[in-house]
Amino acid sequence: MAPVIILFVITLTTVISSDLCPASCRCEDEHLRASCVFASLDVVPYQLNPEIHHLDLSNNRIASLQHEVGLYNNLVSLDLSSNIIHTLGYENFQWLENLITLNVSNNAVRNITKKSLKGLISLRNLDLSNNNITDLEEQSFHSTNKLEYLNLSGNSLMSLPEGLLNNLPSIIILDLSRNSLLEMPSSNLLLTPTLINLNLANNLIETIPPDSLSTLSSLKHLNLANNLIKSIADNAFQRLKILTYLNLEENRLSEIPTPALSNLNVLSILILSKNRLVALESLAFRKLLELQYLDLRGCRIRTIDGRAFTDNVNLETIYLDGNRELEELPPKVLYGSYQNLRTVSLRHCSLSTLQPTQFPLDHLTTFRVGGNPLVCNCSVQWLWNVIHTDGHRNVSHLNVDSSDILCADEEFYSKPLIALSEGALKCRMSSLYLSLSAVGCLVATGTILGLIAYVTRGKRQKRPSYSPPNRPELLVYVEPNNDTAKNQPRLIPRKEEDLYDIPHGKTNGIAEGFYEAPYCNRNNSIEGVYAVADVTDLRDAPPEELGLYRMHSPKPSRTRRLPVSNGDYNYDYEYRPSQKPHVVFV
Numbered sequence: 001m002a003p004v005i006i007l008f009v010i011t012l013t014t015v016i017s018s019d020l021c022p023a024s025c026r027c028e029d030e031h032l033r034a035s036c037v038f039a040s041l042d043v044v045p046y047q048l049n050p051e052i053h054h055l056d057l058s059n060n061r062i063a064s065l066q067h068e069v070g071l072y073n074n075l076v077s078l079d080l081s082s083n084i085i086h087t088l089g090y091e092n093f094q095w096l097e098n099l100i101t102l103n104v105s106n107n108a109v110r111n112i113t114k115k116s117l118k119g120l121i122s123l124r125n126l127d128l129s130n131n132n133i134t135d136l137e138e139q140s141f142h143s144t145n146k147l148e149y150l151n152l153s154g155n156s157l158m159s160l161p162e163g164l165l166n167n168l169p170s171i172i173i174l175d176l177s178r179n180s181l182l183e184m185p186s187s188n189l190l191l192t193p194t195l196i197n198l199n200l201a202n203n204l205i206e207t208i209p210p211d212s213l214s215t216l217s218s219l220k221h222l223n224l225a226n227n228l229i230k231s232i233a234d235n236a237f238q239r240l241k242i243l244t245y246l247n248l249e250e251n252r253l254s255e256i257p258t259p260a261l262s263n264l265n266v267l268s269i270l271i272l273s274k275n276r277l278v279a280l281e282s283l284a285f286r287k288l289l290e291l292q293y294l295d296l297r298g299c300r301i302r303t304i305d306g307r308a309f310t311d312n313v314n315l316e317t318i319y320l321d322g323n324r325e326l327e328e329l330p331p332k333v334l335y336g337s338y339q340n341l342r343t344v345s346l347r348h349c350s351l352s353t354l355q356p357t358q359f360p361l362d363h364l365t366t367f368r369v370g371g372n373p374l375v376c377n378c379s380v381q382w383l384w385n386v387i388h389t390d391g392h393r394n395v396s397h398l399n400v401d402s403s404d405i406l407c408a409d410e411e412f413y414s415k416p417l418i419a420l421s422e423g424a425l426k427c428r429m430s431s432l433y434l435s436l437s438a439v440g441c442l443v444a445t446g447t448i449l450g451l452i453a454y455v456t457r458g459k460r461q462k463r464p465s466y467s468p469p470n471r472p473e474l475l476v477y478v479e480p481n482n483d484t485a486k487n488q489p490r491l492i493p494r495k496e497e498d499l500y501d502i503p504h505g506k507t508n509g510i511a512e513g514f515y516e517a518p519y520c521n522r523n524n525s526i527e528g529v530y531a532v533a534d535v536t537d538l539r540d541a542p543p544e545e546l547g548l549y550r551m552h553s554p555k556p557s558r559t560r561r562l563p564v565s566n567g568d569y570n571y572d573y574e575y576r577p578s579q580k581p582h583v584v585f586v
């Protein structure tokens with residue numbers, strides 16, 4: 001009896017006045033829009049203009065749906081989000097044939113039956129996120145075959161019934177994140193070849209079997225973060241030919257799934273942070289030529305092969321922060337063909353030293369290495385230079401987290417590198433000497449070191465010291481005159497006996513081990529603008545052909561390490577990015 005009366009009243013109301021607007025609502029008749037947000041409604045109001053196209057009932061106390069919804073059968077969008085709806089009832093939407101967007105997110109809906117959404121033949125967007133759905137009937141989406149967007153995120157689904165997505169030929173966005181799925185919904189994904197965006201994050205999936213994604217040839221965006229994934233079948237991603245984004249953060253991968261990833265030829269963003277990775281092998285990211293963003297934060301990476309990123313020539317951003325067991329980087333790990341690299345972040349690893357040949361410093365805009373236990377010796381003089389010239393150069397050039405770069409060696413423990421004086425970064429012996437010195441000699445050399453330090457302290461105030469890399473080197477000289485032909489850099493192989501500086505006397509025979517800033521003045525025709533070229537890869541190339549760089553400043557200086565012009569430090573070089581070998585400037 002009651003429904004009949006209500007219906008009668010409703011009909012009466014609509015006949016008498018088609019645009020009575022309840023006090024708590026805002027009605028815009030000209031736009032056919034009504035909004036009853038935060039209106040403390042317990043039911044769907046029935047006195048609104050029945051012609052309306054848009055109805056917003058979000059943030060009320062509506063607990064269940066009745067047939068009132070059907071009064072507004074011209075609705076195009078209906079927002080029921082943030083109510084306390086626990087059931088959508090049966091066939092309540094059957095007259096809403098024009099409805100395109102239905103939002104039931106943030107309610108307490110428990111199940112969707114085959115009758116719940118019956119009649120929504122135009123529906124394209126369905127948001128059921130943040131409910132309490134445990135049960136979906138296989139036919140739940142049977143009549144909604146125009147669906148393009150389906151959000152089931154934040155429910156309690158453990159699995160999907162077999163043919164659930166059977167009738168969704170236009171679906172492009174499917175969000176199943178934050179459920180309790182125990183495995184890939186493989187059989188359903190086979191039915192949705194149109195998907196572009198698939199989110200399965202925050203579930204309990206353990207493995208990606210071979211056939212689980214095998215029809216998704218339109219997929220661009222795949223999120224598998226926060227699952228329990230231990231293994232990915234080698235051919236699992238084989239058909240994902242246009243995937244550009246893959247998120248595997250916080251899973252249980254113990255190695256890079258190289259074979260699977262190598263199918264993703266246009267992948268540009270790869271997130272593997274918080275996995276249990278131990279090593280990055282050679283070509284770990286094989287064939288990922290388009291990769292631009294690689295996130296490897298918070299893994300357990302101990303070793304990185306020098307060729308780990310060889311194929312990733314378009315890399316722009318790499319994060320390796322928080323790999324606490326990472327103690328060293330191979331020499332040219334990110335150097336070489338990484339012309340697009342702009343951001344390198346290595347914070348909070350266990351790196352005790354860094355070499356300029358590991359990164360393409362001239363291209364970078366962000367370089368973050370704070371929180372590493374750095375040994376502040378002459379090997380990081382270059383970093384000191386970078387930090388100190390940073391302020392003088394165009395600020396936009398290179399952004400370094402300099403205040404977090406602290407020394408961890410005994411001498412400067414917990415002092416910021418930036419606070420050390422220019423001459424403080426000492427290296428007293430060559431590595432050759434070190435390698436020759438036996439343990440028994442240490443005591444004796446202690447005395448000598450003290451002596452050396454004393455002897456050279458004065459000089460170091462002005463001249464930073466430099467430690468030679470254990471690689472072939474070339475010195476680069478520029479002649480001081482204005483004859484353009486002669487003003488080219490000349491590369492001169494460094495002879496074993498060549499020192500960069502006037503030896504400080506052969507104190508007890510170890511003066512040979514001194515390497516200080518090369519104020520070379522070999523003979524009177526060569527002035528001391530200098531650089532040391534690392535030519536590891538060019539062992540056999542004739543030095544004349546290297547043309548490593550051209551000097552920029554015409555004013556070589558013998559009194560300062562870096563020529564001073566207009567009161568500013570000025571890097572007096574420029575080398576052509578196309579030319580690989582790195583030049584170590586001292």
Ligand SMILES: *[C@@H]1O[C@H](CO)[C@@H](O)[C@H](O)[C@H]1NC(C)=O
Pocket residue numbers: 058081082103104105106125126127
């Ligand atoms: C549904 O409503 C929620 C809460 O108001 C909102 O965040 C969400 O974007 C809406 N969904 C769609 C598909 O518009």
Ligand SMILES: *[C@@H]1O[C@H](CO)[C@@H](O)[C@H](O)[C@H]1NC(C)=O
Pocket residue numbers: 105129130151152153154173174175199
């Ligand atoms: C699905 O809904 C959740 C929660 O409302 C939201 O955070 C998420 O962005 C939505 N997914 C998509 C693809 O819009």
Ligand SMILES: *[C@@H]1O[C@H](CO)[C@@H](O)[C@H](O)[C@H]1NC(C)=O
Pocket residue numbers: 108110132134
């Ligand atoms: C979800 O449903 C279960 C029973 O199906 C119930 O115990 C739980 O309280 C519900 N949670 C919410 C937030 O409604």
Ligand SMILES: *[C@@H]1O[C@H](CO)[C@@H](O)[C@H](O)[C@H]1NC(C)=O
Pocket residue numbers: 394395396
């Ligand atoms: C300095 O930075 C500004 C932007 O901050 C840029 O427009 C300008 O070209 C830069 N100058 C040089 C010499 O790099």
Ligand SMILES: *[C@@H]1O[C@H](CO)[C@@H](O)[C@H](O)[C@H]1NC(C)=O
Pocket residue numbers: 352353375377378379427431467
């Ligand atoms: C500086 O310290 C690092 C880290 O201990 C070491 O590897 C490097 O050889 C040292 N440099 C020199 C020139 O001794």
